[in-house]
Amino acid sequence: MLSQKTIEKVLNAAIETGGDFAEIFVEDKTSSSLTMIGGILEKAVSGRDFGVGIRIFKGYFSVYAYTNDDSEENLIKVARSAAGAITGQKQDSIMGLRKSAMRNAHEIKTMPDSVSKKQRINWMRRAHEAARGYDPVVTQTNIAFSDYVQNVLIANTEGIFVEDIRSRNRLAISAMATSGSQKETGFVGPGYFGGLEYMEELDIEAYAREAARSAKIILSASFAPSGKFPVIIDNGFGGVLFHEACGHGLEATSVAYKNSIFADRLGKMVASPLVTAYDDGTMPNTWGSLNLDDEGMATQKNLLIENGILKGYLIDKLGSRRMEMVPTGSGRRESYRYAPTSRMNNTYIATGKSTPEEIIASIEFGVFAKYMGGGSVNPATGDYNFNVREGYVIRQGKIAEAIKGATLIGNGMDTLQKIDMVGNNLKHEIGMCGSSSGTIPVTVGQPMLRVSELTVGGRKEE
Amino acid sequence: MQEFQRKLFEKGKDSGFGDMEIFYSSNKSTVVNVLDHEVKSYVNTEQGGVSFRGLYNNNMGYSYTEKIDEKSINFLVAEAMGNAEIMEMNDQEELFAGVDHYETLHRYSEAIANVSPQELIDAALTMENTALTASVLVKRVIQCALAKSEGETIIANTKGLNCHSKYTNLSAGIYLMASDGKQTATGGEYDFTLKDFSKLNFKEIAEIAAKEAVAKLDADSIQTGNYPIIFRYDTATQLVRSFSTNLSGEVVEKGFSRLQGKLGEKIAGDNVTIIDDPLMEDIPGAAVFDAEGYPTRRNELVKEGKLLRFMHNRKTGKKAGTESTGNAGKSGYSAPVSVGPHNLYLQPGAASLAEIIESTDNGIFIVELQGANAGINAVSGDFSLYGIGFLIENGKLGRPINQITVAGNLYEILNNIEAIANDLHIKDTVSSPSIKVKSLTVSGK
Numbered sequence: 027m028l029s030q031k032t033i034e035k036v037l038n039a040a041i042e043t044g045g046d047f048a049e050i051f052v053e054d055k056t057s058s059s060l061t062m063i064g065g066i067l068e069k070a071v072s073g074r075d076f077g078v079g080i081r082i083f084k085g086y087f088s089v090y091a092y093t094n095d096d097s098e099e100n101l102i103k104v105a106r107s108a109a110g111a112i113t114g115q116k117q118d119s120i121m122g123l124r125k126s127a128m129r130n131a132h133e134i135k136t137m138p139d140s141v142s143k144k145q146r147i148n149w150m151r152r153a154h155e156a157a158r159g160y161d162p163v164v165t166q167t168n169i170a171f172s173d174y175v176q177n178v179l180i181a182n183t184e185g186i187f188v189e190d191i192r193s194r195n196r197l198a199i200s201a202m203a204t205s206g207s208q209k210e211t212g213f214v215g216p217g218y219f220g221g222l223e224y225m226e227e228l229d230i231e232a233y234a235r236e237a238a239r240s241a242k243i244i245l246s247a248s249f250a251p252s253g254k255f256p257v258i259i260d261n262g263f264g265g266v267l268f269h270e271a272c273g274h275g276l277e278a279t280s281v282a283y284k285n286s287i288f289a290d291r292l293g294k295m296v297a298s299p300l301v302t303a304y305d306d307g308t309m310p311n312t313w314g315s316l317n318l319d320d321e322g323m324a325t326q327k328n329l330l331i332e333n334g335i336l337k338g339y340l341i342d343k344l345g346s347r348r349m350e351m352v353p354t355g356s357g358r359r360e361s362y363r364y365a366p367t368s369r370m371n372n373t374y375i376a377t378g379k380s381t382p383e384e385i386i387a388s389i390e391f392g393v394f395a396k397y398m399g400g401g402s403v404n405p406a407t408g409d410y411n412f413n414v415r416e417g418y419v420i421r422q423g424k425i426a427e428a429i430k431g432a433t434l435i436g437n438g439m440d441t442l443q444k445i446d447m448v449g450n451n452l453k454h455e456i457g458m459c460g461s462s463s464g465t466i467p468v469t470v471g472q473p474m475l476r477v478s479e480l481t482v483g484g485r486k487e488e
Numbered sequence: 489m490q491e492f493q494r495k496l497f498e499k500g501k502d503s504g505f506g507d508m509e510i511f512y513s514s515n516k517s518t519v520v521n522v523l524d525h526e527v528k529s530y531v532n533t534e535q536g537g538v539s540f541r542g543l544y545n546n547n548m549g550y551s552y553t554e555k556i557d558e559k560s561i562n563f564l565v566a567e568a569m570g571n572a573e574i575m576e577m578n579d580q581e582e583l584f585a586g587v588d589h590y591e592t593l594h595r596y597s598e599a600i601a602n603v604s605p606q607e608l609i610d611a612a613l614t615m616e617n618t619a620l621t622a623s624v625l626v627k628r629v630i631q632c633a634l635a636k637s638e639g640e641t642i643i644a645n646t647k648g649l650n651c652h653s654k655y656t657n658l659s660a661g662i663y664l665m666a667s668d669g670k671q672t673a674t675g676g677e678y679d680f681t682l683k684d685f686s687k688l689n690f691k692e693i694a695e696i697a698a699k700e701a702v703a704k705l706d707a708d709s710i711q712t713g714n715y716p717i718i719f720r721y722d723t724a725t726q727l728v729r730s731f732s733t734n735l736s737g738e739v740v741e742k743g744f745s746r747l748q749g750k751l752g753e754k755i756a757g758d759n760v761t762i763i764d765d766p767l768m769e770d771i772p773g774a775a776v777f778d779a780e781g782y783p784t785r786r787n788e789l790v791k792e793g794k795l796l797r798f799m800h801n802r803k804t805g806k807k808a809g810t811e812s813t814g815n816a817g818k819s820g821y822s823a824p825v826s827v828g829p830h831n832l833y834l835q836p837g838a839a840s841l842a843e844i845i846e847s848t849d850n851g852i853f854i855v856e857l858q859g860a861n862a863g864i865n866a867v868s869g870d871f872s873l874y875g876i877g878f879l880i881e882n883g884k885l886g887r888p889i890n891q892i893t894v895a896g897n898l899y900e901i902l903n904n905i906e907a908i909a910n911d912l913h914i915k916d917t918v919s920s921p922s923i924k925v926k927s928l929t930v931s932g933k
Contacts, residue, residue: 054555060574063742069824070571073552074563077535091532094554104534111530111605143574166743202867207746209867250872252895252931253712283523285630285665287672365531400862406630406665407672409890411859411874433863433872433893460861481709483863483872483893485929 027179039105044114045082049182053362057174065154077362090365123187134221138173156231157201160238166202180322203241212240220311250432250484256392257480263455265470270401270410271438278345278368280405287408297442299334307371313456314372314468321357342368360464367463374471378448387423394418408438433483449474507583508542515639522612539821540564544572548581586649590776597683600656608634615694622698631663643781651781666701675701707888709932716851724920730864731898737804738827756902762790766830773831773917779818836921837908846883869898896928
């Protein structure tokens, strides 16, 4: 993408004023997104994102600059201008970068550009027809299919010089059920880190029917009860609980500045002894995985919590300086428009011993959260929230009537300590996570969990 | 750019395109962040990209690129052709030829463009220092940044449209943490200017954030039940923003809005008037033309509770049997043309926020809502959000409240607003003054 000579010149220009580290990130990404509404293809956009990000450190201080113009002359100009924010003497020059060969652990069998748009539309149409055909109550569908190939080059003054190709694709299915003026939507959105071979094997109809089933249930659901109850969170996307209640609070972005409730807690009990959690960026062909993070470091499987004890954080390069700890392969960014920072990849709570039947049977009165929407957290206070799209009331150990639209809230560490049953059915689901370095693909995961008490933000007093 | 445009249109014509259009935008920005009385980070950015659309076999095809060179011309034409070929709508989308006269607004300031990095750093340091000395309870400043940006947009097509605009913007924001040893709370504040750096009061921005974080300390939840709720302007804005998606002609046309078929009907209380006005000075959404080059205008969407019109671009307007309202939107060159507000707001009332609080015997004053990304269902209008606020007792603000959710329905709220304050702060493309709602469900203890 850029010659070694150019890269060396740019990096040298970046450290001219005394910077002690410089990095260049080149991104060339082609993407396509298609939208089908009610079975008719309505939007098709494709294009090319191209840019170069240059980052310089001096101690804890960081400078970031980016540009779309990759001519050597302009890149040196941008590097010099960024270096202008640092005052000092040049330490030493770098020369002789050696490109490292990388083993691709996430095979791409069918490159997106080898598949026609017509084929993509066929997949979308199958989703539309299956959702629409599920039940007459389903009146509208919105099917989106997106894919991209992102070529990156990352080089830095520590000698890293690597290139990688990343490809992802996702089918997002929304089904809307209508009754009078009431409208509710069900959503599923399977996706893959790899090529379009995923779509060739995907049971599109099953996913589409699931979105339609969920919409129909939500349409018939009543409002959730309001107050504090025991809550069971289903496996899969329920992992958004850990993602919000804990994951963000373990990122160096908060921890290095002591802006997290989990700062200075390594080796301490922060969760119930039933909780063991990982962030694993190496899971093969999984939505949130990468060969290399966006700082050029190989991803790894990071143990975060073991039997309730805090074992590790998610650390990027800049965070590692302040924390005096090694990076964990967690430096990520949406694109060249963002400086990388510590982020999650595939986070999950490890499998436990209880069966789902045991967990449900254990509750007299409570809430079963089946499908979650998104959530958010304030890492400084630990207060988090996440939304339940499809839920049920549990009465006398049995799943009873459907409920909708409840937000569950709590405080991170308090909730982790209240997890008192962990199921044996670990499952991962994909999502997008937005934070200071942009919106990136991640997975969340967990087995079914029971939390002894959570505030349920419903609209009905029990 | 003109040379690129000429060659692109030439290549497009040779490839069988009819009318064609480019949308070019570029932006330069500088952001400084300070921490512990030093510059923490410095970000300098430059970007530009071009989006192309054109009629091919009567279908509109779209493409974009950030790499602007000879090779990209072939790429743009080929991609747009491929996208046009698969379109299944017979919309007969047409490009707009432009009008002779557009309104004039001043969105570019040489003075803002020339603010030096050092001035940004000094202002950020002043903000941080003010915050840290405002109270002993303020423990850390989490984020303290000054950002300056300038950019331009060009929309030009083969039918003669040639629109050009330039803008500048300078903003200051602070987010900090207070602690009393037992509890931690955060507070933030933000302000901006398009023209005048001296208009920003950095000390005041910091003081507001510090005061807010400190006031939230020593909070506790409250008994589950129904309470009268006053949403401060910033939290009311989150609700109005979510509701406003239902006023998009595009959302209505696709069947995703409950307002479909309700034109001319009462959908809200008599005190609710919602306006989109891009032709005001000194607002972030100021614009004299939209993303299709169509002239903008002030539109009353809801007047005294009655639904008057939806926002439209040329395509959705035509489909609805009406005209564009000048609300074509485009979130950057990579996005297709959609529909969106420029400067939509709920019309303020006469009473001050203080007067509304005084007239409330008991209730909750909400100053922060979290989880709006997932906790509001814009289609059904149902919402359930994490709230932070203060108890109101006998017309006075009392203790802080946290760990509660506030739940209700946006459509129901619009019919149950007891009072609208006079404190409209326009800081984004959607704004609302503070509002008082009769009763909502609060989940707590």
